[in-house]
Structures are given as structure tokens and as C-alpha cells.
Amino acid sequence: xxxxxxxxxxxxxxxxxxxxxxxxxxxxxxxxxxxxxxxxxxxxxxxxxxxxxxxxxxxxxxxxxxxxxxxxxxxxxxxxxxxxxxxxxxxxxxxxxxxxxxxxxxxxxxxxxxxxxxxxxxxxxxxxxxxxxxxxxxxxxxxxxxxxxxxxxxxxxxxxxxxxxxxx
Numbered sequence: 587x588x589x590x591x592x593x594x595x596x597x598x599x600x601x602x603x604x605x606x607x608x609x610x611x612x613x614x615x616x617x618x619x620x621x622x623x624x625x626x627x628x629x630x631x632x633x634x635x636x637x638x639x640x641x642x643x644x645x646x647x648x649x650x651x652x653x654x655x656x657x658x659x660x661x662x663x664x665x666x667x668x669x670x671x672x673x674x675x676x677x678x679x680x681x682x683x684x685x686x687x688x689x690x691x692x693x694x695x696x697x698x699x700x701x702x703x704x705x706x707x708x709x710x711x712x713x714x715x716x717x718x719x720x721x722x723x724x725x726x727x728x729x730x731x732x733x734x735x736x737x738x739x740x741x742x743x744x745x746x747x748x749x750x751x752x753x754x
Contacts, residue, residue, distance in 0.1 A: 595695050595699065599698075599699065599702065602682060602699065602703050602706050605706050606678075606682040606702075606705070607679040610679055613716075614675065615667040615668040615671060617716070619667060619718070620717070623717060625645055625646065626656070626719065627670065627718065629642055629645060629646070629653050630656045630657045630670075631657075632657070635654060635657070638650055638654055638657055639653075652723060659673050671718055673718075674716070674719070674722050674723065675715045677723045678712070678714065678716075678726070680726055681705060681711070681722070681729050682705050682706045683702060684730050685729050686699060686701065686702035687733050688729055688732055691736045691737060692736060
């Protein structure tokens, strides 16, 4: 039995995601902690949430949600370099299939697959996925929000188009 086009696309996307995940996981804890990563670790290892919130604003000038989530991550998985960087790796790996969805929504499946492949092997994206910094979370959430926005706009256009057909 010959696989369908959809099955082939799903297989290719899973392969691309696996390659992207593997590239991000490789030598995840090889590099030593950078100064700004150390500042983040110092903040998230504080015992109470109020200290985390005030330090996040004072030291990094950023909203504290990511620091709070990372604080609870350390409670579950420890404070190792690997554990902390793995949290950010998840967002880097998640960006790959999200970019496929965006490319498919804006253009077609081929553009989605090519875009996700390029992101999966992107050196810059891999490096940001291996840092204890919010850059990769912002990239992932930007792709997610743009994909959702695109879907909503398309749905709205379809609804308007269908309502216009009812009046003609």
C-alpha cells in the first residue's frame, strides 16, 4: 500500500522536528554559563515569588512570568545547566512545527516544510535554544501568534465572503 501525500508530509515534518530537536540537544551543557545566564539562575533560585518578581524587574528589567515558570521548573528538574537549558530548548524545538503551520497557512505544504527545515538547522536558532535567556521563547511565541492571527484573518475573510454571497 502506497503512503498518501498527507502521510508523507507528516513523516517529513516529524523527521525535520527530530533533526531540529537533536541539533538543539547536542552538547546542550557543553558551554559554560554566561554572565546574563548566571543572573537569570540567581533570580529563579530565590525561595519566594516576591523576590523573583522584584529581582526580575530590578536586574533584568523584564516581566517576571518566565522567571516564575523557570523557578518551578527548577523545583521539578533541578538547577543543572542541562536542566535549565532544556527548558528553553523545548521552545526552540516547538518553533519548528509552528513555522510549518504558518508556512502552510500562508502559502502551502511545501513552503511550510522548507521553512521548518531551514529553522530546524538554523545555527542562530539552535544557539538561542541553548541559552538560559528568553530570546527563543519570544521567537516561538511570535511564530505562534502570527499563525493564530493568520488563521483568524482567513476565517474572517471566509465568513465575510460567505455572507456577501447570501446577499447577491
